[in-house]
Amino acid sequence: MSTHDHSARVPLAFLLPGARAQVDALGDEIDATQREQILAYGLAPGRPVTVLQQQPMTLVMIDEVELALESSVARHVWVTRR
Secondary structure, three states: OOOOOOOOEEEHHHOOOOOEEEEEEEOOOOOHHHHHHHHHOOOOOOOEEEEEEOOOOEEEEEOOEEEEEOHHHHOOEEEEEO
């Protein structure tokens, strides 16, 4: 796979505001409590997300829900750009 392939898996924290992606996986580095919470808000494999901002926290839109993630969590949410 080329480094210019836009379908490559990347951490959510690496996407610029305005980028759209699909969640591929939640890394094992995310603790069980945080995992349960973000899944409850809809940040789950197969779901589309739009990045709204990256600083001071990663803010994403999932359907009609805005979700703020610490960068330490967003680095372990794997997505594919759309």
